[in-house]
Amino acid sequence: MKAIRRFTVRPVLPEPLRPLSDLARNLRWSWHTETRDLFQAVDPEGWQAAGGDPVRLLGSASAVRLAELAGDRRFLRRLAAVADDLDDYLHGRRWYQAHSGSAGNSGTTGPEFPAAVAYFSPEFGVTAALPQYSGGLGILAGDHLKAASDLGVPLIGVGLLYRHGYFRQSLSRDGWQQEHYPLLDPNELPVSLLREPEGSPARVSLALPGGRSLHAHIWVAQVGRVPLLMLDSDVEENGPGERDVTDRLYGGGSEHRLLQEMLLGIGGVRAVRTYCRLTGHLAPEVFHTNEGHAGFLGLERIRELGEPPESGGQGLDFDSALEAVRAGTVFTTHTPVPAGIDRFDRELVARHFGDRGELPGVPVEKVLQLGMETYPGGEANLFNMAVMGLRLAQRANGVSTLHGAVSRGMFAGLWPGFDAEEVPITSVTNGVHAPTWVAPEVFRLGARQIGTSRTEDALSVGGSERWDSVADIPDNDIWELRRDLREQLVMEVRDRLRASWRQRGAGAAELGWIDGVLDPDVLTIGFARRVPSYKRLTLMLRDRDRLMELLLHPTRPIQIVVAGKAHPADDGGKRLVQELVRFADDPRVRHRIVFLPDYGMAMAQKLYPGCDVWLNNPLRPLEACGTSGMKAALNGCLNLSVLDGWWDEWFEPDFGWAIPTADGSATDEDRRDDLEAGALYELIENRVAPRFYDRGAGGLPQRWIEMVRRTLTTLGPKVLAGRMVREYVERLYAPAARAHRSMDADAARELAAWKARVRVAWPQVAVDHVEALEEAAAEGTAELGATLALRVRVALGELQPDDVEVQAVAGRVDSDDAIADAQTSPLKPAGGPDLEGRWVYEGPLCLDRTGPFGYTVRILPAHPLLAASADLGLVALPTEATGEGAGVLMR
Structure with a gap:
């Protein structure tokens, strides 16, 4: 029988347990270990059944259990400590207040x-x-x-x-x-x-x-x-x-x-x-x-x-x-x-x-x-x-x-x-929020090394000096941690795979093989993301025989865990998922490669720490950033990726591998995918797997462990969301706030009127003539360190010099005279307007680089409230008839 109306009956917490409600309603619990541990202590089985959700947990807790906890002095002490910690977190001065001059809760900044x-x-x-x-x-x-x-x-x-x-x-x-x-x-x-x-x-x-x-x-x-x-x-x-x-x-x-x-x-x-x-x-x-x-x-x-x-x-x-x-x-x-x-x-x-x-x-x-x-x-x-x-x-x-x-x-x-x-x-x-994505076991290892509070600061605020302490953690501790996380992933995969097969219609008698899926001592590669075509979920399947050899290698096998969702309207993406699933269903390899449906945060928090290598093979340069590899890196997982997104920026051989790409426009799609898949197989077989299985003293893969250590110490501080948000504050939010405060109603009206006036007048703005006054420049050569004196005659129409900036633009030139790595320098009015209404601008141009060198000049709108010279999209450049233009050769 189906209910005609649905509503939620909330529990009434005993007075001593009222702080539990505040803790459950603030999502800080989702990244604060002590708060999660407290809720788990309320009812360990109920916590598991609630999927780690405190609101659901409290909604299902029995009155008897709540009354019991209300009289448990030890639990109440823990509750008070966690509630006090949240209060301090919410109201204490933090990085922003210390660096902005903000008075915190006083309402001033x-x-x-x-x-x-x-x-x-x-x-x-x-x-x-x-x-x-x-x-x-x-x-x-x-x-x-x-x-x-x-x-x-x-x-x-x-x-x-x-x-x-x-x-x-x-x-x-x-x-x-x-x-x-x-x-x-x-x-x-x-x-x-x-x-x-x-x-x-x-x-x-x-x-x-x-x-x-x-x-x-x-x-x-x-x-x-x-x-x-x-x-x-x-x-x-x-x-x-x-x-x-x-x-x-x-x-x-x-x-x-x-x-x-x-x-x-x-x-x-x-x-x-x-x-x-x-x-x-x-x-x-x-x-x-x-x-x-x-x-x-x-x-x-x-x-x-x-x-x-x-x-x-x-x-x-x-x-x-x-x-x-x-x-x-x-x-x-x-x-x-x-x-x-x-x-x-x-x-x-x-x-x-x-x-x-x-x-x-x-x-x-x-x-x-x-x-x-x-x-x-x-x-x-x-x-x-x-x-x-x-x-x-x-x-x-x-x-x-x-x-x-x-x-x-x-x-x-x-x-x-x-x-x-x-x-x-x-x-x-x-960047990624480390307290959310770092496994508790990794956090505890850090806390043993430098203390709980310093570890929390390292994960949320950053600071390379805190991450450098990873260098002092013994090899054996790192390797035991990695093996423990891999084993946890194996158990998680088996549970999820069994549930998936039951949804697919399999009976218990068909699923005995799942107990042998994955091995906690085998090199484990993870691949999980959305499934648009450019992320190439199935690149690993280009040569299935080669992949099978890697999965089933007698001494250096690999195992792969794959997850991802295709958009409901993307049948092409769904076909890629089906192709991967059918390969993973093959009895010959299903113990070495699995596809886990319903990829989400809960799965990801087990997957990132449990993998040894994180794979990413998009079409370059179509990956905007690709933060999954960052989350994996924070848990000591090494990256194996195309040089795209963040990996293009921060890759070093000390903490991962770069998959070569076939970017040439002449390479067709099939040929490109064949080449890049071949490069992927080659890397795994000849570089990744040998380094994992090459054991030294004490049976430890010391070169692998050193790469894990370098991943944590070097990448750790870079990939933090704390670093990212600090950059947004300092480079974007603070300048935007200053601009906002400057743009009162009068300033806004003045700037809008100025822009309208400039747009109307711009067709009459032109570079009339350009000349360099030195003889050497006229001959096409000049000495390094020399200075050219430029003189430019410009037409401004109805505009005045205060409305524009006349610039010299200089740098090395290619065979088509295109200027690369251009540097600009302003030229100053030297007189005018003349009888024709032209203005003369002059200024020096320093020749500070050897080789083919060129310059040009341009006129841009200029106003104190513009954030960028390109703001209006207006520029006046010389024509071929203007004057000497570019092409000075330096020696």
């Missing part, structure tokens, strides 16, 4: 760092108990919040609460991926409903076409010190279609996705305002858009600033408000290919804005201009969310050094006339 930052993302992977993530973007967002909490950064997370989350994955008998969408009840999750003072649920609303409205409640997950606001459209005031807007992560068609992203961006800003009003939290000075999905947040802030002062706004017109919004906005792109970006039909977007939809005071044409692909190769009728994100943010970044370069090339059309390296997109390489 120093001159450099922002009072608060709002961080928007479509998904957040904080813990398996709150399944609101699909892959790397969400896990990164969750790690960003946790690291910000550890550092004391006043962040507010903003996302959506999906009632079905992302799908759960299982396999059919023939290995085809199947999706399941279990319903999530927020009352059974570690979240609380934000309420108005009189007790009613706080909500935000959006206007939709046809006079409809989209309402959403705001759920709050407390991630340490950081509140995460999640909008939920499954509320009674909505019609059936609107209730389903937050049904599934990345589900539905174009309009469904558009409504999700409008709710995330526009509704998210309104949720932040509501939260700050109700809690007294400081209002954000900086808004961080994590990928283009949340880009509409900028439009809502433009609407706010356009409101009259009596309504809380500044009465700004669209262009002035845009400048004010850009000043305090940071945009992070995670996508290395245009196909990975959300794009909507122009008419669909237009229909949802303006007088008949949302933001009635914001001109629809202005909205559309922000997202249109108005550059060569762009599609005229598509609205590009990443393009809008870049146009709405004064600061933008990719997520690794290589990905920054890829992004500059991919979006270079937005800044015509500039070389890709000058496109104003920087990079902050991702």
